[in-house]
Amino acid sequence: MVRGKTVIERIENTTSRQVTFSKRKSGLFKKARELGVLCDAQVAVVLFSNTGRLYDYSNCNSGMKSIIERYQHVKEGQQFMSASAEAKFWQAEGERLRQQLHNLQENHRQLLGQHLSGLGLEDMRGLESQLETSIHNIRLTKDQLMIDEIEELNKKVNAFTITMLGTTTILHFMSKWPNVFELQESLVHQENIELHKKLNIIRQENIYLQNKLNGEAEVNGTITSSSSQYSTAAREDPVRLELSHPDHAERDEQPELPMLGLKVFTTRTGR
Secondary structure: OOOOOOOOOOOOOHHHHHHHHHHHHHHHHHHHHHHHHHHOOOOEEEEEOOOOOEEEEEOOOOOHHHHHHHHHHHHHHHHHHHHHHHHHHHHHHHHHHHHHHHHHHHHHHHHOOOOOOOOOHHHHHHHHHHHHHHHHHHHHHHHHHHHHHHHHHHHHHHHHHHHHHHHHHHHHHHHHOOOHHHHHHHHHHHHHHHHHHHHHHHHHHHHHHHHHHHHHHHHHHHHHHHHHHHHHHHHHOOEEEEEEOOOOOOOOOOOOOOOOEEEEEEOOOOO
16 A cells, blocks of 8 residues: 655644654654664764753764764864865955056056066067057047047038028128018008008998987887877777667668677767
8 A cells, every 4th residue: 555645744733743753753763873883973863842852862982972072173173164264265366466456557657668677579569569559549539539520510610601691692682672671661551551441441330330220219219109108098098899780771671690880989088
C-alpha cells in the first residue's frame, strides 16, 4: 500500500502533535547516531519542545559541552578571518586607485610637454600621434561651430534684406503716387457725408410717421366721443315695441299666412 504525501504544517490536535514530536525526535537522534558511526563525525543535536523541555544528543565522549566550545572557537576564527580578508581587499583596491590616479596625472603632464625626460623614442612618437589626433578633433569641432554661426548670420541677413526690400517698395510707391493717401482720405470723408445725409432722411421719415400716427389717434378719439354721445341719447330715449296685425285691402279676403308687424313707439321725456 502506497502512503500519501504528508503535508508539512502545524498540527492543531495537541495529542497528535505530541505523538508526532516523540516519533520525529527519536528518528532525528537515530539519524544523528548513524551519521556519527558511518562517517566518523562528531554530531551534536539540541532540541527544545514547545513546552520548553530540553532534549540533546552527542556522540562525543567528553559530552555536549566540548562540542559547543569547539563550535564557538571555530566560529570566532572564521569571523576574524573574514574581517582580515575584507580589510586586505579594500587595501588592494585603494592601492589600485592610487596607481591609476598617478598614471592619469603623469599622462596629463606629458600632454602639456612636461616630464618628458624619461620617455623613449617610441613613447615620444605615441605622444605626438595622440596630440595630433586631439588637435584634429578640436579643429573639427571648431569648424562645425563656425559653420553653424555663419548659417545663423546668413538667416539674419536674409530676413533683414526682405524687410528692407518691403520698405523700399513702399517708399517708391509713395514717391510715385504722393496723392494716393490724400485721395483715400477724401473718399472716406465723402462716404461719411453721405451716411450723415441718409441718417437725416431716416430721421425725417420717422418724424412724419410719428405725426401721422398722432393724427390718426385724434380722429379715433373724435369717433369715440361721437359714439359715446349717441349711446347717451339712446339711453335717454327708451324704445317700446308692440305687436300689431296688418290692415288688409279687403276684409272679405282671408290672408294665406298671418303677418305680424312691429310698431315702434318712442317716448321722449324732458329733463
